[in-house]
Structure formats: C-alpha cells, structure tokens
Amino acid sequence: GRQPASSPAGSPGLVKVRFQTDWFPQPEHGGYYQALAKGYYAEEGLEVEILPGGPNAQVMSSVAVGRADLGMTNGDDVIVAVARGLPIKMVAAEMQRDPQGILFHEEHPLRSLRDLEGKTLMAGAGSTWLEVLSKKLGIKFNLMPLVGDLARFMNDPTFVQQCFVTNEPYFARQRGAQVGALLIASDEYEPYRVIFTGRDYLAKHPEVVRKFVRASVRGWIDYLGGDPAAANRLLAAKRSDLPAEFMTYSIKAMNDYRLVAGDPAKGERVGLLTAARIQKQIDLLREIGVLDRHVGVADVAALEFVPAP
Amino acid sequence: MEGPEPIVKFTALRKRYGSGPVVLDNLTLAAAEGDFISLIGPSGCGKSTILKLVSGLNPVSEGQLAVLGTTPRQARDRQAFIFQDATLLPWLTARRNVELPLRLRGSPAAERRAKAREMLALVGLDHAQDYFPRQLSGGMRMRVSIARALTLSPRLLLLDEPFGALDEMTRNRLNEELLALRERWRFTALFVTHSVSEAVFLSNRIMVMAAHPGRLHGEVRVDFPYPRAGELRGRPEFQAKVNEVSRLLHEVEETVSP
Amino acid sequence: MEGPEPIVKFTALRKRYGSGPVVLDNLTLAAAEGDFISLIGPSGCGKSTILKLVSGLNPVSEGQLAVLGTTPRQARDRQAFIFQDATLLPWLTARRNVELPLRLRGSPAAERRAKAREMLALVGLDHAQDYFPRQLSGGMRMRVSIARALTLSPRLLLLDEPFGALDEMTRNRLNEELLALRERWRFTALFVTHSVSEAVFLSNRIMVMAAHPGRLHGEVRVDFPYPRAGELRGRPEFQAKVNEVSRLLHEVEETVSP
Amino acid sequence: MKAPIMKKPSSLQLWLLPVVSGLAFVGLWYGVRRWSGLQSWILPTPAEIIAAAWTERARLLAAAGNTAVGALAGFLLAGVLGFGTSMLLGVSRALRASLYPWLLVLQMTPVIVLTPIIVLWAGPGLPGIVTVTWLISYFPIVANMTQGLLSTDMNHVALFRMANATPLQEMLLLRVPSAMPYYLAGLRIAATLAPIGAIFGEYMVGNSSGGTGGLGFLVYSYNTQIKIPALFATALTSCLLGFVFVAAVSFLNWAVLHQWHDSFERADH
Amino acid sequence: MKAPIMKKPSSLQLWLLPVVSGLAFVGLWYGVRRWSGLQSWILPTPAEIIAAAWTERARLLAAAGNTAVGALAGFLLAGVLGFGTSMLLGVSRALRASLYPWLLVLQMTPVIVLTPIIVLWAGPGLPGIVTVTWLISYFPIVANMTQGLLSTDMNHVALFRMANATPLQEMLLLRVPSAMPYYLAGLRIAATLAPIGAIFGEYMVGNSSGGTGGLGFLVYSYNTQIKIPALFATALTSCLLGFVFVAAVSFLNWAVLHQWHDSFERADH
C-alpha cells in the first residue's frame, strides 16, 4: 500500500507529488528527506511522497508511465533514455558530480582512471562510464559483474570495484581495510545526477515541478550545510540498518567531493544545469556510440526550473 | 430392422497389433440377445483380444464389428468388462473401488454405498470392505473386480478369466451367483475361461479357438435349460458335453504343441 | 545332526500384518527333502502368506520358522519364488526377463542367453522372446515368469498358482515338465493351487487349509510313485484321491460359506 | 531358530542421523576454515553465524516474516496454477502441443527481462515479489505433474474408458490421484525454490517500504556493510524458512500417499 | 458398421498447433501493446524484437555460444551428480536421513551468499558460471530421481530380494530403470533451468574481457542501456538455447521410455 509520507500528510489543498528514488532510502537522498521533514515541500503547497527504490527500481520507466511524477537518476541515463524514446526530461541537477567511484586498497592505489589498464574491475556492465573508459580513453580492462558484495574486495588487496564514494569506503574502513576511492567524474567526463519528470507531467504541471525543485534544492542546502538530524531521523525510521556515523560519513563525503554543490570557482551551485555541460555529455555519448539518434539539449532537459541563486 | 439384431456381430474380422503378426484371423461370429458364449483356447490365441475389440479398447484392423447395433465405443455404456488383471485403483479401498462405476455415473453416495456392500457380500468380501488393494490376497482382489463390474447391471458382460484365481468352492458359488444374476437382468455374456466344466456349466455356446493365428476352431452348443443348478455338474449329459469340448480342445492344441 | 533336517519347518507359527487380524494361526509343518507339498484352500486363507514367510519376504509374528536349516533370508540363494502375479520388469523383453536371475548371479551373457532360450522353449514361448511384457497375453506373461524361476535350478521352489491362467493342455504339459525337472534336480516344492487334480498329480502331500484365521485343516498323502506320467490322471486311484481332497475342502468351506 | 529381525534404523536413529551428519558437517566447516585460510568475511564459522543470528534476531525475524508472506503466496499460486495448467496439458494432446512451448518460453525467459513489466503490471513490492516467486516455482510443478498425468497405468485408463468416464472424470478420479507422487515431488522442488525465489524477487522488484524489507533486503544490506556472519545468518534463516515449506510438503506427501503408495510400503525385512 | 477410427491429432497437426498458438500469441501481444498503451521500451513488439535480433546478431550469437558452454557443462554436471546423489539417497534410509537435510540447505541458500566462495574456489568466469548453473539445476533432479527410486513397485523389489540381488544390483537393475520417468522429468526441469542458470551465473560470477561475455552480460548491458528490444532479443536467444536443451531431453525421454512405458502407450482409441 502506498501511504503518504509523514509531515503534513492529508492536509487539504496540498498537491500530491510522488517522487521515485533510485535506491533504498540513504543519505544520498538526504536533501529530499530534509525538505520533507522541515516542511519545505508543504510550504510550497506540495504533499510529497518519496517512493523508496531498490535494485531494478525502474526509475525512468516508472516516471515515464506515470507511476511516479518525478524521479532521480544519473544524467547520462536520461539522455540515453530520451534517445530510446522515453518521454522524460531532466529539470534540475541533484548533484553536480555523480558519486560513483572506484574503490581500491591503498596497498595497490589507483591514482587515475588510466591505472585501470589491465586490471579486473567489478562494475555494472553496460554503464556509460565504462564505455567512456574503453572507447574514449582507450583503457583495456577486464569486467566482472557487480553483485553488491564487498567480500571479494576485502579478501584481495589488488581488487578494484565500482562504488559510491559516499558509501562503500566507510564499511570497508570499518572492517579495518585501508581503502581509497577515485571519483569517476573528471574533466573529460562529468555527468550530473538529476531530477527528472515526464514530458506530459511537465506540460501539465510546470508549477508543481518548479516548486518541487525549489524546495528540494533548499532541502539539499540545508541537509549538507545545516543540521541534517531531521532527515536522518526520517531515514533511520525507514531503514533500520543505517548507523548514525555512517550517515555522518556520507554527508562528509558529499561535501568533501563537492558532489552536490560543485565547484563555486567554476560557477557551479546546487541544482544548476547548464546547456553547455549537457551538450558536452551528449557529444561524448554520441562519440562512444550509445545514442541511436540525434538528441539536442532541449530534448533532454528543461533548464528553466533551476532556481536562481 | 428385420429379425432381432445380434448383440455382437463380427464379420470377417482380422486383428494385428501395430505391424505385428496377425493375432485374429477371419473371425465371424454373432451373439444373440441372452447368449452366454464362452471362449476357450490355448494361451495367446486371442481371447482377451476379442474382448478388447468388443469393448472398443482396441481398434479392428480389417473387417467389421457391431456391438448392440452400433460401434463398440458407443455401446460402452451398456457393457461391463472384467479384466484379466484385477485393475483396482490402489488408492481406493475395496468398497470405494466397487463404487467407482456408480460414482462415474453420478449416483448418490448412499445408494452407491448400499450397492457396493451388496456386491461385496455377493463375492464374500463383506469383511474386507475397508482394505486397500495391497492388503488383499490375489483372489480377493479379483473378487473385488468382479463386484465392481456387476454393480451396473450391464446388458453385455465381458469376462476375462474372472474366476481363474479362485478356489473351486468359491468359483462354483460365483458361477451359480452369476447365473442367478442372469435370470434377474438377462445380460449377454462373452466369457473367457480355461475351465471346460465352467464353460459347460455357464454357457449355451462354447467357442473353441486355435492359435497362430488366433481363429475359431469349432463351436459346441450346450442346450441345458436355464436356470441351471449346481447338481447339473453331476449329471452324465454334463460330463458328455465336457468331454466333447475337451476333445475339440485337444484337436486344437495337438496341432500347436511340439 | 540326527536324522535328515527338514527343508522347511514351521513351529507354532502365527502371522498378522501390522496390527491387523491373525492371518495364520498355530501353523506347524515340516517339509522333508524332496517333498512336493500342495497348499489348497479358500481364497484369503493365507496360502500366499505362507510362501512369503518361507521366502523371508515377510517376517513371522510369533513362533519359529527354519528354512534349509537356517533363516528364511539366508536360505534365499537356494530358493525360487513364482509369484501370483507375473511380476515382469516392463522395460525388459521376455528373454531378458528370464535372464534376470542369472544376470544377478553374474553368469556370462552367452550362457544366460542359451539358458533363457531353453526355458522359454520349455514354456512354449520361443517365438515371443523379444516381446515386451505389455505385448504378451496374461498366460504368456505367467509362463515367462515360470521360465524365469526355473533358470536357477533351486533346491526349494515356491509356486503361487503358477498355472492358474493357463489352458488345460498347457497346464498339463507344464505339470509334466515340472515333474521331469524334479527328476533331474530333486527340488523340494511348496505349491499353491486351486486345482485339486493338479495338486494330486504333482504332490506327495496336500495340505488343506481353512480360513479366518488361516490354519491347517488336514493333510492328504499321495503315494503314487514318482516319476508320474500323464496317464495317471485317468486311473481310478487318482480319482479317489481327488475325491478325498475335495471332500476335505468341502468340509472347510462349508464352515465359512454363508 | 527365529525369523530374522532386520536391522533398520529406528525412528530415534532417524532423528539422530541428521544431527550426527550435521556435527560432521560443522566439523568439516571448521576444518575448511582452518586449513584453507579463508577469512571470516568469506566463510564465517558456525559459531560466528549463530552469534550474528542472535544479535540480529529482531531484524532477521521481521525480515523472515516479510519474506515468508511473499514466498507462501507465490508458492500457493504456483501449486494451484501448476495443478490447473497440468490438467489442461494432460487432458489433450492438442492443448499440450499448443501450450507447452509457450510455458517453456515463460520459464526460460530471464526474470530480469520481465522485471519492468512485472513492476508495471503487478506493482513493486509484495505483488511483484509474489509474481517472481510464482514464476520461479511454477514450472517444476507443471513439468512433474504433466509427466505424472501422462504416466497413468493404461489398464486403469482402459477401466475408465469402459465405464464411459468423461475426460473430466478420467482426469479427476484417475490421472490426478495416480500423478500425486509426481505432483508432490514437484511441490517439494517448489517448496525449496519459493523462499529463495522470494528473496530473489525482493532483490529484483522489491523495495524497502516500511523500513523492514525481507531477507533479500538484508542480504543486500549485510553484503554492502560486509557483515558477513550476519549475511550467513540470513541465509540460515532462509533455509529454516525453506524447511518449514519442505516439512509442510512432506506432511502432505505422507497424508496423501502413505495408505496406498509403494514409497510408503514397509519393506518388512 | 465399422469400428470407430478415432480423431486424434495427426503428426502434421502436432507440428502446426504450436505455430497456430504462436500466431495467436503474437496477435495477443500486439493487442496488449495496442490496448495497454505500453511502449516499446517496456514491451517491444515481436517485429521490433526480431529487428533488434537481426541488428545485434553477431553479438547475440557469440554470447549465446559462451552461455551455451556454461549451461551445458552445468547441466551435465547436475545430470550426472544428481543421478549419483539420488542413488546414494535411494540406497539407504540412513544415508537419506543424514544427507537430505544438507542437500536442502545447499539448495535453499541464496546463491548471492555463496558467490564469494564460488569465485574463490571455482574461480570467476566459466568455472564459477558452471558452478552456479549446477547449483540451480541439481536439486530438481535429485528430488525427482529420489522420489522415483523410492516409488519402485514392491512386487518387483520382492523379486529382487528373492533372487538375493545385492543392494547395488537392486539399485542399478531395478530402481534406476523404474525411476527413469521421474529422472527424465527432473532432467526436463533442469534443461529449462540450465540456460537461465548460466545467465544468472554470468550475472553473479562471470567476467568478460573487452565486452564479450555471454547472454547474461548482454542482458545486463542492454538493460542499463535501455535497449529493450535487444534485451528481449537476448531473452529470445536464451529461450532458443533452452529449447535445444529441452529437445535433447525429450529425445532422451523417447529413446529410454517409448518401448515400455505407459506414457508412450498408443491409446488405441
């Protein structure tokens, strides 16, 4: 059964919005939970329900067929999906930089992506960034499917595997391993994580989208810069297996890697999507051959919802 | 229709299983209403096969066969078959095995039960009602099978050595019961047996068969009037008939035996 | 050892299946070397059970039973059992079914084959060697089963109505073959039958049994010397013995029948 | 001389034997740990697993409850639909020829391909999990039961044909009872598949709504948190859940067959 | 009047029927697409799938080849070991009581928990894939064959006991042949499980140098790349692979049983 999220549930006059996350509730969704907990959505007149995801969450198709109103995912995925015909558009950046990284043991450090040459990497087959590695950067490596376990990593100091820099390193260190994580995003490849919605929904409810984005950005700024306790309480209630220190670690990692806010020196800020960067991503994807047909920035993104600084 | 239609009518019939040898050759035979015909002959001469053809369980290869004025299969609801093996369902008790044909006809449970009791008593198995087949002796299983076939009071009864596994007393008693039933509902019977005296006691016609290929060798008519009583067996005319049939059988078998 | 040890010795034996009724009560019986003992009695009186006890297929409930000087199970390698059902393996042809006991003893293939041919010829089935059981008639199946049991020339032969499904000629011929084999290798036999004349022809001792519970009612000794020939059946002494056994049987059954 | 009393395992022995073999198994386990040099995060010792199970008992229990619901629903669905489908397949050769290939296609399509459709049509969470469990445990039942329905003794079929039984009666009163040993063997396979099917389903289409997912969620969670003893404790819980299913099927097997089937014949020696 | 000639489907009809039902199925498919409003990225049409299969034929073929190797090896392993294990279980009640529970544990432990051990002991890539395939297809064979071995006709057992057959002879010459219908039903289940087992194995423990994995790799990669028609084409390939396995088992079934088993009795009416 789908129950409305906590907070001002059932209040009259609020517009219901269903937001699909890509994974089980975790600090990488903290901004939304903060907005929910602090009532930022309610202030905008929205009653937001955050739908938990999981493996195979089907975020994009859920939004495309209207099971959810908005969703979050990797920016590349949206571009590819639009090229395959899914009627969706990104409307804001959740993170300026994707938190995906590569986890390694300090004994066998990985200083740049080029160090992957000749190694066996455990990662999700078919991910765009792997194509970038092999086709754009010309790195040769052996691929092993990502199942979600860290046991093999722990057992083998030469092992490298895909991770979220906000996530796995914490647990590996807890077990006493000296590990580092290399962010995949680089100057050559810098995908956003984005909030997106269905084209129909966008056309019918632009104001709802605008309000949702505005409140979410507010939530993110507050979560990372202010007191995250409100969101963390909500997260802990949804998931009993998240230790408090872990959430602290995740928040710190998001700040340290400047995942959400980006680099102010480059003019990046929370939520910002720029046509230039999207275009660059499209070009890159076309170059490595994962786009079936031509798409332009306007096809994949609606930039007008990003709140002004 | 001119004259009474025969109950079973074979015309120049031939049977082979698949592409095997001819099992029955040139069989022509008509059973009239009320006939009690015994089939007797060496093992493997095709007696069971004849019953399977009449029942429609096996198709005729050549020639024609009419049963109760129609095809064997359409005549099934007025036939009952007692197989050479007891063919009891192992998951049903004796009583429920006997009830089966009634159950298949949709009779109410109480009626079924009463009838099954009656038939089991007839074959002397009132005490074994609730036994499962694997708890019964060979002869008891066969008697359950007989009880089952008789529940439906069929017009045409096909019996494949029903009494072969029984002791003489039980056998004689069941022979007499069978004739008593015949008085009650006047069935026609095709009866396979290896016992010449049983054949003589029960039938009005005895078909002696030869093997390789199976065929009719000769017929003996037995004219003792029905109803017949057990004392018939002691009469010299009876013994004379038995000798006549035995002689025919010896003729048949002499030609086969090495 | 003083005096020849009996081949089979029952002492005050009682049998019930699980917690069911007593099936055999107070059975005491000794079979000497070379005895050909027939068991005869109403259906369900425990004849098959006796053979199962002797073979060790079923345990004794009370009392004692020695076979060939040892336990039933240990005596198995010198026994053969012809079951009331043919019990052929459906995935083997007639010939390979007959070969089975030899195969289980590890005889070489050629020898097995020759022996199987010989035994199949004995039961008149040379032509049906390569048939699967489902292609055989009821009597043919039983004959395969007989052939199978005889391949091993056992010292003790347990026969449960082996000839019940056969026509008289075949039956008589196999009776004579059986006695001929007995001359050759002098087995001891426990033989269940419903045919009094068969019992008289084959045995030197006939046990007449009563039912509910199964027990020995009386014994008839048959002193015609072995070897016996077919013409014995026509002799008046033979008929006298048949009548004697039949009388006993009638006594037994009268007490049971309703 | 007495008739031999055979040495058969007594029922006490039948209870003891798995315990003894279990002890041997645990010993082997410790041996492997000792001699292979495997570490706790690859193969924890039984003691570590038990300890973890105890620490995590509350979550394990709650998760097992959730998984049990999905597994049970999927299993029952498979049991009932498998039964029905097999009857359709058993009743007519034409239906068999028409349907069987498509059942095979359904069985042989990797679940991951169907995931979006399942999520869309059945919905994520429990409905999807039940669907996946059903998909996984359905076919073994159909395959077995159909073989069973076709293996009916032809003599019995002849009996029914003679009694002019309708095809439905032949099915219900003859083929179905005689196929029970096959059906029950299929159910037993399905019983072992249902819990892991539900866990797999949670993995594929589950979500953690309500904060306490099923065992599949715990597998994921313990895995990324490298709580390997707890992971094995989850597997143990899944096995225990499976044993409940198997025990239920074994009981059904006994209830249906013991009176008449040869697999329950006490070989009296 | 002639004895009735029954209307049974001819063998031509038996070939045509799946085709006809297939056409009906495809029609239904287009209908669903049309009326449900599903789009190509959820449920592609058969035409789109075929087109994708054609475009991707080179990769599909290569991947199918890889997967076939793993599936076949795992299947054969399961067939042989399942046979052997069942004989062990069938031969003695004590062994059954000791081993069966642990077999169940093996079957009911989620593969994901064992993945690290499998990779460590069997090695990643083909050996691991074969192990996973084996794990998945092994138990249905054991469960069926064991039930079959226990279902032997007690009269036949009595025959063997009388002939003083050794337990081994009773097993090989009696129980095994009479359990063949059960074994073959188990093999048929395993045949459908082997290809998806191998795909799952590639998912869990495969490795692929330079992007030439098996179908499991393609499934993953098409799925993340949202190439849904190609994903369905991969599923189709997996089904076709499975059909080869099933056809092989059906042939074996025919070869072993047709001469004597009632499931091949031509009901002559």
Ligand SMILES: Nc1ncnc2c1ncn2[C@@H]1O[C@H](COP(=O)(O)OP(=O)(O)OP(=O)(O)O)[C@@H](O)[C@H]1O
């Ligand atoms: N396995 C069993 N379980 C329970 N009762 C049994 C079992 N086998 C036989 N009986 C019972 O034991 C009694 C004797 O059976 P048995 O088979 O020895 O008779 P029989 O003399 O051979 O009869 P028949 O001439 O009909 O073959 C019968 O009443 C039967 O119901």
Ligand SMILES: Nc1ncnc2c1ncn2[C@@H]1O[C@H](COP(=O)(O)OP(=O)(O)OP(=O)(O)O)[C@@H](O)[C@H]1O
């Ligand atoms: N299903 C079958 N397939 C092939 N041949 C068969 C089949 N059934 C019977 N036969 C053959 O047909 C012949 C006649 O068999 P049938 O069963 O009619 O004999 P029968 O006269 O009843 O013999 P019995 O007295 O031994 O029962 C036999 O030679 C047998 O081998």
Ligand SMILES: [Mg+2]
């Ligand atoms: Mg016959």
Ligand SMILES: [Mg+2]
């Ligand atoms: Mg008997």
